[in-house]
Amino acid sequence: MKELSLNLLDVAENSVKAGATLTELLLTEEQNRLTMVIRDDGCGMSAETVAKVIDPFYTTRTTRKVGLGVPFLKMEAEQTGGSLTVSSTEASADPICHGTTLTAVFYTDHVDFTPLGDVISTVTTLIQGHPDTDFLFLHTTAKGEVRLATCGVRSLLGEDVCLGEYEVIKWIEAYLKEQYGDLQGI
Amino acid sequence: MTVEALLQHGFQAVTLPEGNREIDGAYIGDLLSWVMGRATADNAWITIMSNVNVVAVASLADVSCVILCEGVVLPEDVKATAEQKNVNVLTTEMPAYQAAVRLSQLI
Numbered sequence: 001m002k003e004l005s006l007n008l009l010d011v012a013e014n015s016v017k018a019g020a021t022l023t024e025l026l027l028t029e030e031q032n033r034l035t036m037v038i039r040d041d042g043c044g045m046s047a048e049t050v051a052k053v054i055d056p057f058y059t060t061r062t063t064r065k066v067g068l069g070v071p072f073l074k075m076e077a078e079q080t081g082g083s084l085t086v087s088s089t090e091a092s093a094d095p096i097c098h099g100t101t102l103t104a105v106f107y108t109d110h111v112d113f114t115p116l117g118d119v120i121s122t123v124t125t126l127i128q129g130h131p132d133t134d135f136l137f138l139h140t141t142a143k144g145e146v147r148l149a150t151c152g153v154r155s156l157l158g159e160d161v162c163l164g165e166y167e168v169i170k171w172i173e174a175y176l177k178e179q180y181g182d183l184q185g186i
Numbered sequence: 187m188t189v190e191a192l193l194q195h196g197f198q199a200v201t202l203p204e205g206n207r208e209i210d211g212a213y214i215g216d217l218l219s220w221v222m223g224r225a226t227a228d229n230a231w232i233t234i235m236s237n238v239n240v241v242a243v244a245s246l247a248d249v250s251c252v253i254l255c256e257g258v259v260l261p262e263d264v265k266a267t268a269e270q271k272n273v274n275v276l277t278t279e280m281p282a283y284q285a286a287v288r289l290s291q292l293i
Contacts, residue, residue, distance in 0.1 A: 001217075001219040002217065002219070002220070006219075055238075056238055056239050056241070056242030057242060057267075057271070068218070068219070068222070068239060068242060068243070068246075071238070071239050071242065072218060072219060072239060075218075075237055075239055
């Protein structure tokens, strides 16, 4: 994909589909390395399924025969000299602490590094599409961090307000933009 | 023209499980997600990418064949997947532009 933010959206959608109540999207930049972690507390996968998710011919969809979200992301990580790993614990194996963690490492100074792109849209699209589940977005850079936790927004607005409402989404968008603006101003 | 007919014109077979498929045009691209939405069925897809995702995209877009240009080599395991998924793969020493010009003269 032309932007990593689209991969991020694609993989996070899998987390929601896996029944996650909280999906964490963590971007950490250290020197020339970007680490992307997508962690959820969803139903998890068997070791066999984990091995298959990097196979483009594996998909949970029934409408088509290939699933390319994770394979594309793995390719994009590897073509910068980085890597992608997936670990998972099934709910049947551990009823309390289960879910899936995907970790992708990119070397941002490699010419084939795919730009991060519009992560704000990724976050707002996820919240708008799934207003009843929680997301934690945290982008850490050398200059500081950008953070949004929907549980915080939820408790601030009260139970009666749906996070998917236009005004809420617009506010979240502005809030993230402001934080990114502050980082650039430093 | 058919995919196997290309073998007479500077293209070599890597695997041709459905060599009798017709080619009705070509698409050139290396960004797989982009190709996925734009290459159309029965196109020959010209690329320098050679990982297993190429087979998946070729299968999804239902292209008549993948043409690996500039002498790019397909790893053995990817070749096996292509065979299994009925994806035709050819290779050529020509760069993408020349491969496309040659194709355009032929079809």
